[in-house]
Amino acid sequence: MTPDSIMGLAQSSIYLTIITLAPILGVALAVGLIISIFQAITQIQEQTLSFAPKIIAVFASLLLFGPWMLTHLVDFTRNILANMTRFIG
Secondary structure (H helix, E strand, O other), X not given: OOHHHHHHHHHHXXXXXXXXXHHHHHHHHHHHHHHHHHHHHHOOOOHHHHHXXXXXXXXXXXXXHHHHHHHHHHHHHXXXXXXXXXXXX
16 A cells, blocks of 8 residues: 555545534534524523534434435445455555
8 A cells, every 4th residue: 555545545534524524513603603693692691502502403413414424424435445455455
């Protein structure tokens, strides 16, 4: 296995990680921003107010994006296992 192939594998795994986590992180960021704006407008400074909506939104986005994320992860794993002989030999 050459250093170029190792770097390509590492690059594709990092890219897959970013692609699969981006929707969940985007939803958490958007909900956190909305809650922060709501707290600033109403001057409610309760720290625990932002946790429940964020957790609910993240779980809902996991239900929504979960099959898509799993498809990408399974495809990547199949690609790794199919090319196992190229990596070893």
